[in-house]
Amino acid sequence: MTPPAATAAPAARTPAGQAREKILATAFRLFYAQGLRAAGIDTIIAESGVAKATFYKYFPAKDDLILAYLEKVDGVWTGQLHAAAEAAGPDPAAQLVGLFDALASACRRDGYRGCAFINAAAESASGTRIHERTVAHKEHTRAWIRGLADQAGVPDPDQLARSLTLLLDGGLASGVLDADPAAATAARNTAAQLVSASLGRNTDHAAS
Amino acid sequence: MTPPAATAAPAARTPAGQAREKILATAFRLFYAQGLRAAGIDTIIAESGVAKATFYKYFPAKDDLILAYLEKVDGVWTGQLHAAAEAAGPDPAAQLVGLFDALASACRRDGYRGCAFINAAAESASGTRIHERTVAHKEHTRAWIRGLADQAGVPDPDQLARSLTLLLDGGLASGVLDADPAAATAARNTAAQLVSASLGRNTDHAAS
DNA sequence: ACGCTACCAGACAGATCTGTCTACGGCAAG
DNA sequence: CTTGCCGTAGACAGATCTGTCTGGTAGCGT
Numbered sequence: 001m002t003p004p005a006a007t008a009a010p011a012a013r014t015p016a017g018q019a020r021e022k023i024l025a026t027a028f029r030l031f032y033a034q035g036l037r038a039a040g041i042d043t044i045i046a047e048s049g050v051a052k053a054t055f056y057k058y059f060p061a062k063d064d065l066i067l068a069y070l071e072k073v074d075g076v077w078t079g080q081l082h083a084a085a086e087a088a089g090p091d092p093a094a095q096l097v098g099l100f101d102a103l104a105s106a107c108r109r110d111g112y113r114g115c116a117f118i119n120a121a122a123e124s125a126s127g128t129r130i131h132e133r134t135v136a137h138k139e140h141t142r143a144w145i146r147g148l149a150d151q152a153g154v155p156d157p158d159q160l161a162r163s164l165t166l167l168l169d170g171g172l173a174s175g176v177l178d179a180d181p182a183a184a185t186a187a188r189n190t191a192a193q194l195v196s197a198s199l200g201r202n203t204d205h206a207a208s
Numbered sequence: 209m210t211p212p213a214a215t216a217a218p219a220a221r222t223p224a225g226q227a228r229e230k231i232l233a234t235a236f237r238l239f240y241a242q243g244l245r246a247a248g249i250d251t252i253i254a255e256s257g258v259a260k261a262t263f264y265k266y267f268p269a270k271d272d273l274i275l276a277y278l279e280k281v282d283g284v285w286t287g288q289l290h291a292a293a294e295a296a297g298p299d300p301a302a303q304l305v306g307l308f309d310a311l312a313s314a315c316r317r318d319g320y321r322g323c324a325f326i327n328a329a330a331e332s333a334s335g336t337r338i339h340e341r342t343v344a345h346k347e348h349t350r351a352w353i354r355g356l357a358d359q360a361g362v363p364d365p366d367q368l369a370r371s372l373t374l375l376l377d378g379g380l381a382s383g384v385l386d387a388d389p390a391a392a393t394a395a396r397n398t399a400a401q402l403v404s405a406s407l408g409r410n411t412d413h414a415a416s
Numbered sequence: 417a418c419g420c421t422a423c424c425a426g427a428c429a430g431a432t433c434t435g436t437c438t439a440c441g442g443c444a445a446g
Numbered sequence: 447c448t449t450g451c452c453g454t455a456g457a458c459a460g461a462t463c464t465g466t467c468t469g470g471t472a473g474c475g476t
Contacts, residue, residue, distance in 0.1 A: 014453070014454090019453075035245075123243050123327075169378040176326060186371060193402070249464060
């Protein structure tokens with residue numbers, strides 16, 4: 001008999017079209033901090049402050065949100081990598097070493113938990129879109145590094161890119177365990193040594 | 209009024225005391241192939257061919273099974289690492305390079321999906337037993353490598369151990385993406401170069 | 417023969433998670 | 447003003463997952 005309830009609060013509205021960004025920002029935070037499976041849709045919706053229907057309008061399934069998350073991570077991380085490289089100056093060889101500063105910066109950030117892509121791949125079966133997206137990201141990164149190595153004029157850019165990628169991934173992977181800045185420093189030093197050696201100079205401990 | 213059912217099949221029994229091993233073997237396979245959260249208790253129980261009560265007798269909670277799984281992984285992987293090192297002969301410097309053959313072998317194995325510890329850490333929050341166990345494993349490995357570097361008489365065993373650990377973790381981390389043997393080969397070559405350089409000799413591309 | 421222990425089978429409870437659906441309110445363009 | 451779109455609120459279905467409980471069976475030592 002009583003009317004449905006009288007609708008208590010007017011409900012703070014999200015400005016039209018911004019709901020998607022709010023959801024994505026929350027997902028970015030929760031997916032990275034807790035993992036893909038551990039972060040539930042309900043939590044993301046609640047912390048975004050949007051309605052469930054709004055969420056499913058923009059992201060028909062959880063996987064779609066995960067893909068959008070990885071896209072965003074790619075943009076952010078690639079940007080940091082490029083910025084760190086450019087901060088080292090115009091010399092490609094210096095950039096190959098300087099990009100490792102992005103790793104050190106990441107280590108120092110609060111809540112650092114390693115590479116979002118590696119973590120995502122660890123939770124997804126191979127063949128899934130999530131897995132493929134991760135592989136694509138890693139290939140882009142290696143191609144970029146190879147390009148720098150090429151510009152630096154090393155005899156075997158492929159091999160140097162491989163080595164540096166291994167160091168970078170190693171540093172990122174160990175980041176999921178402890179955000180030890182020593183690992184980042186060691187990665188940078190080792191990279192400097194490898195780049196010097198590739199250029200035919202003496203190894204850096206002799207050059208210092 | 210009717211009796212409960214007459215108990216159709218006699219049910220193939222597991223010899224007493226072996227149920228635990230069967231469960232652990234199944235968990236080893238499923239946890240590694242699918243991930244910690246993706247592999248459900250029910251599936252593990254069904255594929256082990258044991259009863260639910262038996263399972264919970266040996267592993268009161270899923271986390272206990274995960275810890276036992278990590279313990280087993282530690283034993284297996286550490287064994288492979290040591291075996292690969294010893295196969296390289298008595299020279300510690302050669303062992304430091306030879307241990308990377310374990311990585312190449314792992315890459316070639318069917319169903320290879322990178323480092324079980326890194327994958328586990330990616331799914332578990334820091335501070336949990338699972339996370340701690342992973343950190344302990346990585347520290348043991350690095351300590352062992354540092355010991356070899358020490359025996360080899362390099363000037364800075366700590367730094368070399370750091371570098372080699374980064375390469376190893378990088379190779380393992382990229383294994384979750386694609387089991388590319390080229391990454392393992394590159395890791396080994398780079399390790400050889402770093403070891404040579406640490407010993408004060410020329411880098412290996414000059415020595416070959 | 418008896419009892420103890422280790423096992424099997426599977427129902428069940430309770431939580432959680434994804435995704436759908438209904439109902440309603442505000443805002444802007446026509 | 448009315449119509450349609452975008453948003454909120456939240457109930458609901460259905461699946462899945464962890465962990466408990468009951469009841470019965472096989473084998474072994476005594």
